Amino acid sequence: MKKHKVVYKLSVFGNRKGSKIVAKREIPFEIKLAAKLILDDLCFSWNKTHLETKINESIDKMDKEGFMILSKQYQPYTWE
Structure with a gap:
């Protein structure tokens, strides 16, 4: 089985005092491409x-x- 690379993006929410850092998993390129092609069609x-x-x-x-x-x-x- 092919191993997939997992990329996390860190985003800061709220103001600077007591702000949280939340990790969000990025969608794989193949899924993005398939979704774009379906929507275009x-x-x-x-x-x-x-x-x-x-x-x-x-x-x-x-x-x-x-x-x-x-x-x-x-x-x-x-x-x-």
């Missing part, structure tokens, strides 16, 4: 579906100007 897919619904609404309303603005915002999502 969730944001990407939500933004894409939100724009798709707005584009469909503008098509239903026959709003050409709104459609052109939204389609330019949607172009980066078509690189898949």
Whole structure:
């Protein structure tokens, strides 16, 4: 089993008189990276579906100007 390095950060809370020092364990890099990738994917897919619904609404309303603005915002999502 792979050994993990444990890093503690010391933080001072309160004022200088009688302040406490609390040790906080740092989150491993792999967990931070996985969480960031999952959040990025969730944001990407939500933004894409939100724009798709707005584009469909503008098509239903026959709003050409709104459609052109939204389609330019949607172009980066078509690189898949």
